[in-house]
Amino acid sequence: DAGVIQSPRHEVTEMGQEVTLRCKPISGHDYLFWYRQTMMRGLELLIYFNNNVPIDDSGMPEDRFSAKMPNASFSTLKIQPSEPRDSAVYFCASSKLAGARNEQFFGPGTRLTVL
């Protein structure tokens, strides 16, 4: 398996523009997670899905952020409009089952820079 796939790997955009990040989870994994990593705050969970349904979006910072999972093999995280403080590395992760014993496998991340 190719692992979790994210695109693009790098994104540079100007303040006010819409940004869409993409993720393909590992086949057969029922859980998908979106994280954000910054130097100041480390890794933070934004939202996670189970069987394509959003379960917990309490980590989404504000209404400018939205996430969708139209099918089991694809998810998007959209920021509209983007702001410089959104600059971070965004990771997607997936796991087969729920619970603490089930490892989440992370993608390579998308480094977002908002100018």
Add this chain to the structure above:
Amino acid sequence: KNQVEQSPQSLIILEGKNCTLQCNYTVSPFSNLRWYKQDTGRGPVSLTIMTFSENTKSNGRYTATLDADTKQSSLHITASQLSDSASYICVYIKAAGNKLTFGGGTRVLVKP
């Protein structure tokens, strides 16, 4: 205050030497604790996972220990190699649910 605190924030060691990273957590009830390794430009990869009943867990040259009474964990790297240069993140997982609580990480640099 972060519920998972790691120390030191960074350290430099010479190739072949050992080092120990620390993790203190305040969250409860305890379920599982993982150590992740994150290479530069990559996503985190799990090294070890421990439940409250496990005191130690090894993965090659990596050995994690856990003291559930004092809520402390450590990650020991033996005979360090240049490829060990990375960030090491302590992650707490509650008994129920899927949410991970991450420490701030320790950045390790192994020099030849």
